Amino acid sequence: MTVNVPVRPTTTERDGRPVGPNRPRAERGSSPLAGERVRPLTRRQIEDRFRDLGDLYAQTSGGGPRAWNQARGAFLRQLAADVRRPGFSLLIAESTVLTGCAYGYPVPGGGTGGARGLDAYLPRSVLPVAASGRLFLVSGIIVPARVRRRNQDRAWNLARRLQKRLLTEHDAALGVTLVDRTDVTTVHALRSWGWRYAEGDTLQASLLGQYGVLLLAP
Numbered sequence: 001m002t003v004n005v006p007v008r009p010t011t012t013e014r015d016g017r018p019v020g021p022n023r024p025r026a027e028r029g030s031s032p033l034a035g036e037r038v039r040p041l042t043r044r045q046i047e048d049r050f051r052d053l054g055d056l057y058a059q060t061s062g063g064g065p066r067a068w069n070q071a072r073g074a075f076l077r078q079l080a081a082d083v084r085r086p087g088f089s090l091l092i093a094e095s096t097v098l099t100g101c102a103y104g105y106p107v108p109g110g111g112t113g114g115a116r117g118l119d120a121y122l123p124r125s126v127l128p129v130a131a132s133g134r135l136f137l138v139s140g141i142i143v144p145a146r147v148r149r150r151n152q153d154r155a156w157n158l159a160r161r162l163q164k165r166l167l168t169e170h171d172a173a174l175g176v177t178l179v180d181r182t183d184v185t186t187v188h189a190l191r192s193w194g195w196r197y198a199e200g201d202t203l204q205a206s207l208l209g210q211y212g213v214l215l216l217a218p
Contacts, residue, residue, distance in 0.1 A: 036093045036094065036095050036099055036100075036158060037093065037094055037095070038091055038092070038093050038161055038162060038165055039091065039092060039094075040089060040090065040091050040092075040169070041090050041091075041092055043083055043088075046079075046083055046090055047083075049092075049098075050076060050079075050080075052098050053075075053076070053079065053092075053098075053101060054072040054073075054075060054076045055072070055098075056098050056099075056100070056101065056142055057071060057072055057075040057076075057142055058071055058072040058075075060142055060143070060144060060145075079103070079140075082103065082105065082139060085105040086105065086106070086108075087105045087106040087170065088103070088104075088105040089103060089104065089105065089166060089169065089170065090102070090103035091103070091162050091165055091166060093143075093158055093161070093162060099143075099144060099158070100141075100142055100143040100144065100147065100158050100159070100162060101140075101141075101142050101162070102138065102140060102141045102142070102159075102162035102163055102166055103138075103139060103140050103166075104136055104137045104138040104139045104140070104166055104175075104177075105136070105137055105139070106133060106134075106135065106136050106137070106170060106172070107130050107133075107135040107136065107137055107176070108133075118137060118176070118178065121178055121211055121212075121213050122176070122198075122213065123198045123213065125198070126174065126176065126198060126213075126215070129173050129174050132173065134171065134172050134173035134174065135172065135173070135174055135175075135176055136166065136167055136170050136172035136174070136175050136176070137175075137176055137177065138163055138166060138167075138175050138176070138177045138216070139177070141159055141162060141163060141190075141193075143158050143159050143162070144158075147159050148189045148192070152189075152192035152193060153192070157193065159189070159193045160193050160194065163175065163193065163194075163216060164218060167216070167218040168218050172218060173218075174215055174216070174217060174218075175195075175215065175216035175217075175218070176198075176213060176214070176215055176216075177190070177195070177213075177214050177216075178211045178212070178213060178214075179211065179212050179214055180210060180211060181210060181211065181212050182210075187212075190214055191214075193216075194216055194217075195214040195215065195216045196214065196215055196216070197212060197213070197214060197215075198212075198213035198214070198215050
């Protein structure tokens with residue numbers, strides 16, 4: 001079984017600005033990302049922009065060119081499979097270039113079997129939401145390193161904007177995702193963007209095997 005987990009936040013900077021003690025302090029008032037437009041793509045538009053989406057994934061996955069090629073190919077194969085799922089949605093963020101994306105699909109209301117790998121991990125407390133058809137699986141969030149490192153608690157943080165819009169556009173009562181308990185970078189990023197463990201607020205309480213369930217209210 002392949003379990004779909006969130007994209008590991010990038011460890012590379014894409015904005016080209018310097019790092020270190022001489023770097024300007026991040027703005028804490030109005031959003032410095034106001035120029036980034038968030039919008040959905042249709043299935044046809046997703047197919048037309050496969051190359052761009054693959055490049056975005058590769059560039060934010062870290063490592064060198066060889067690692068990029070491997071990551072890019074695996075990502076596009078999985079995306080091509082997910083696009084065919086009922087209710088699949090993909091949002092992109094762009095200014096003059098593509099800067100991020102997030103995607104997922106509703107968990108089938110009649111049960112969780114149609115959401116890849118999820119049925120083995122959902123706690124009982126979430127099953128009524130799944131049965132109502134208002135549980136949405138966020139299967140990927142791809143953003144630059146700056147989104148993980150700075151202003152994570154701000155409503156205009158790009159990851160927060162993307163995940164909130166995914167849920168609100170689908171009238172979801174709850175977002176859900178799975179995370180590998182050994183992937184500390186991803187766990188910390190998701191937690192900083194408002195995700196919480198399903199059973200209590202500790203890693204140990206929420207784990208079943210290798211993966212943990214994280215939940216997000218719209």
